[in-house]
Amino acid sequence: MIFVDEKNKALKITAIAYNTFRESVRDRVLYNLVLFVALIVAAASVIGRIAVGQEAKIIIDVGLSATSVFGLLIAIFIGIGLVSKEIEKRTVAVILSKPVRRSQFILGKYFGLCLTLLVNTTAMAAAVALALIFAKGGFDAAQLALWPAAYLIFLELAVMTAVALLFSCFSTPALSALFTLLIFLIGRWSPDLKLFAETADSAATRIVSRALYHLLPNLASFNFINEAAYGESVPARLLAGNTVYAICYVAALLAVAVLIFDRRNFK
Amino acid sequence: MSVIEVENLTQDYLTGFWRKRSVRALDSLSLQIASGEVFGLLGPNGAGKTTTFKILLGLIRPTTGSAWILGSAIDDVAMRRRIGYLPEQPYFYDYLTAREFLLYCGALCDLPKTEAAERADKLLHQVGLADSADKQLRKFSKGMLQRVGLAQALIHDPEVLFLDEPMSGLDPLGRREVRDFVVGLRAQGKTIFFSSHILADVEAMCDRVAILNKGRLIESGKLSEILKAHSNELEVVVSGVTEPALAEIRSLALSISASPDNARIRLKDDRDLARMLELTHAAGGRIVSVNPVRESLEDLFVREVKGS
Numbered sequence: 001m002i003f004v005d006e007k008n009k010a011l012k013i014t015a016i017a018y019n020t021f022r023e024s025v026r027d028r029v030l031y032n033l034v035l036f037v038a039l040i041v042a043a044a045s046v047i048g049r050i051a052v053g054q055e056a057k058i059i060i061d062v063g064l065s066a067t068s069v070f071g072l073l074i075a076i077f078i079g080i081g082l083v084s085k086e087i088e089k090r091t092v093a094v095i096l097s098k099p100v101r102r103s104q105f106i107l108g109k110y111f112g113l114c115l116t117l118l119v120n121t122t123a124m125a126a127a128v129a130l131a132l133i134f135a136k137g138g139f140d141a142a143q144l145a146l147w148p149a150a151y152l153i154f155l156e157l158a159v160m161t162a163v164a165l166l167f168s169c170f171s172t173p174a175l176s177a178l179f180t181l182l183i184f185l186i187g188r189w190s191p192d193l194k195l196f197a198e199t200a201d202s203a204a205t206r207i208v209s210r211a212l213y214h215l216l217p218n219l220a221s222f223n224f225i226n227e228a229a230y231g232e233s234v235p236a237r238l239l240a241g242n243t244v245y246a247i248c249y250v251a252a253l254l255a256v257a258v259l260i261f262d263r264r265n266f267k
Numbered sequence: 268m269s270v271i272e273v274e275n276l277t278q279d280y281l282t283g284f285w286r287k288r289s290v291r292a293l294d295s296l297s298l299q300i301a302s303g304e305v306f307g308l309l310g311p312n313g314a315g316k317t318t319t320f321k322i323l324l325g326l327i328r329p330t331t332g333s334a335w336i337l338g339s340a341i342d343d344v345a346m347r348r349r350i351g352y353l354p355e356q357p358y359f360y361d362y363l364t365a366r367e368f369l370l371y372c373g374a375l376c377d378l379p380k381t382e383a384a385e386r387a388d389k390l391l392h393q394v395g396l397a398d399s400a401d402k403q404l405r406k407f408s409k410g411m412l413q414r415v416g417l418a419q420a421l422i423h424d425p426e427v428l429f430l431d432e433p434m435s436g437l438d439p440l441g442r443r444e445v446r447d448f449v450v451g452l453r454a455q456g457k458t459i460f461f462s463s464h465i466l467a468d469v470e471a472m473c474d475r476v477a478i479l480n481k482g483r484l485i486e487s488g489k490l491s492e493i494l495k496a497h498s499n500e501l502e503v504v505v506s507g508v509t510e511p512a513l514a515e516i517r518s519l520a521l522s523i524s525a526s527p528d529n530a531r532i533r534l535k536d537d538r539d540l541a542r543m544l545e546l547t548h549a550a551g552g553r554i555v556s557v558n559p560v561r562e563s564l565e566d567l568f569v570r571e572v573k574g575s
C-alpha cells in the first residue's frame with residue numbers, strides 16, 4: 001500500500017474540514033440564504049418607497065445586521081454540536097482510531113464550520129450588494145463600505161465559532177449554547193464592561209469586571225454596520241488590528257479546546 | 268514477538284453525578300497475541316471487552332497498565348496506519364454515501380485519492396455493498412452498517428484488525444458471511460483480535476481465546492485445549508428402557524433426561540459404559556448412540572462465569 005507522507009498534517013485537517021462543511025451543506029444550513037434574500041428584497045422594495053434617498057443606508061443596515069444575526073445563529077447552533085455530536089454518536093471513535101491527532105480533529109472541525117460561515121457571509125454580502133445596485137440603478141460608493149464591514153462580521157463569527165467549539169468539547173449542547181450566547185452579549189458590550197470596571201465602587205467588583213473585560217472577546221470593534229450604512233469604510237488600521245486580534249483570540253481558544261479534548265476519554 | 272501486548276491493564280470508571288463511585292471495568296488484564304493469530308475475547312455483557320478495545324485504540328487512557336501494538340505504545344498515532352478498528356454497534360455519518368465515507372476514511376489514513384477510490388470499490392464489492400455504494404448511510408440497515416464498518420476498518424489494508432462484536436446485529440446468513448470474510452483475512456496473514464459473546468462464531472474462527480468476566484481474565488489458551496481439559500464425559504441415548512431398569516441406570520449416571528421415546532444418559536467416563544449397556548439389553552432396550560461429550564463453549568462459559 002502506498003501512503004502519502006504522514007507529516008503532511010494539513011491534508012487530514014482539510015479532509016475533516018471538508019467533511020464538516022459537507023455536513024452543514026447537506027443539513028441544508030445554507031437554506032437560510034433563501035430566507036435572507038427574501039428579507040433583503042422585501043426591505044429594499046418597501047423601505048425604498050417610504051424613505052426616499054435613504055435606500056442605500058437602510059439596505060446596508062438591514063442586510064448586514066441580518067448577516068450578522070444569521071451567521072451568529074449558525075456559529076452557535078452548529079458550533080456547540082461540532083465536537084459533542086461526534087462524541088455522542090460515537091463517530092469520534094472511528095476517526096480517532098485512524099492515524100489522526102486529536103488536535104487535527106479539532107482544527108478540522110473548526111475550519112469546516114468557518115468555511116460554511118465564509119460561504120454564507122459572502123453570499124449574503126453579495127445579495128446586499130445586488131440589492132444596492134438595484135436600488136441605486138448602478139454602482140455606488142456605498143458598495144465600498146459594504147465589503148470590509150462584512151469581513152469584520154466574518155471575523156466576529158470566526159471568534160464565536162471558536163467559543164462554541166470550546167464549550168462543545170466538555171459541556172452539553174444546551175449549556176454550551178447558553179454560555180456562548182452570554183459571552184457574545186458581554187463581548188458586544190465590552191466598552192460598558194470596561195467603564196464598569198473603572199467606576200465600580202467595590203474593589204472586588206472592579207477586579208472581577210476588569211478580568212472579564214480582558215478575558216472575554218472584545219467584539220464591539222467588529223461591529224461596523226452603522227458606519228458602513230453611512231458610507232464610511234473601515235479604516236485599514238482597524239481592519240488589520242481586528243484581524244490580528246481575532247487570529248490570536250481564536251488560536252488561544254483552540255489551544256485550550258485541544259488541551260481539554262486531548263484529556264477526554266470516549267465512552 | 269507479539270503483535271499485541273497487553274500488560275496489567277486496569278480501568279476504573281467514575282460514575283454517579285454527586286457521589287462519584289469508582290467501577291472497575293477491567294482488572295489487571297494481560298494478554299499476548301502473536302502475528303497472524305485470530306484471537307477471540309469472550310465474555311458476557313459488561314465483561315470489559317469494549318473497554319479493552321477502547322484502551323488499545325487510544326480512546327480511553329487506562330487507569331494503570333500499558334499496552335503495545337506492533338511494538339509501539341498505544342498512543343503512537345503513526346502506528347494506527349497499520350491497524351483497523353470496527354467499533355461495537357457502529358454508527359457513521361448518515362449524510363454520506365458508503366463510498367464517500369470510505370474515501371473520507373482513506374484520506375484520514377494517508378491514502379492518495381486514486382488508491383482510496385480503488386480500495387473503496389474493491390471493499391464495497393467484497394462486503395456485498397456494491398449496489399448500495401452511492402446510497403446515503405441513513406438508509407442502511409444495521410447489518411449493512413456493520414459491513415460498512417468492516418470496509419472502513421480495512422480501507423488502508425492494515426496488518427492488525429480490532430473487531431468489537433463484528434457479528435452482533437446480523438442475521439444467520441450475515442454472520443456466516445462475516446465469518447468467511449474473517450477466515451479470508453486470516454489467510455492473508457492478518458492478525459485479528461475480536462470480541463464476542465456468541466460462542467458458535469468464536470468456535471469457528473479462533474486460534475486462541477481469552478475468557479473475561481467482570482473485568483478479570485478467567486482463562487485463556489487454545490480453544491481445543493480449554494475444552495478438552497474439562498471433559499471425558501459420554502452421552503448415551505437409549506430407547507425402550509422403562510422405569511425399573513431406568514432407576515438402576517440412574518444410579519450410574521451423572522444425569523438422565525427421559526422422554527417418552529428415549530433417554531439421554533450422561534456418564535462421567537467410559538468405566539460405567541459396559542455395565543450400562545448390559546442393563547439396557549437386560550431391560551429389552553436399544554442403544555441409539557454413544558458419543559463423547561465435547562463440552563461446548565457454552566457449558567464452559569456458564570460454568571466459569573458462575574464459578575467466579
Ligand SMILES: Nc1ncnc2c1ncn2[C@@H]1O[C@H](COP(=O)(O)OP(=O)(O)O)[C@@H](O)[C@H]1O
Pocket residue numbers: 267280281282290291292310311312313314315316317318319
Ligand atoms: N462510560 C462508562 N462509564 C461507567 N461505566 C462504564 C462505562 N463504560 C462501561 N462501563 C462499565 O464497565 C464494564 C465493562 O463494560 P464494557 O467494556 O462495555 O463490557 P463489554 O463490552 O464486555 O460488554 C461494565 O460494567 C459497564 O457497565
Ligand SMILES: [Mg+2]
Pocket residue numbers: 313316317318355432
Ligand atoms: Mg461491548
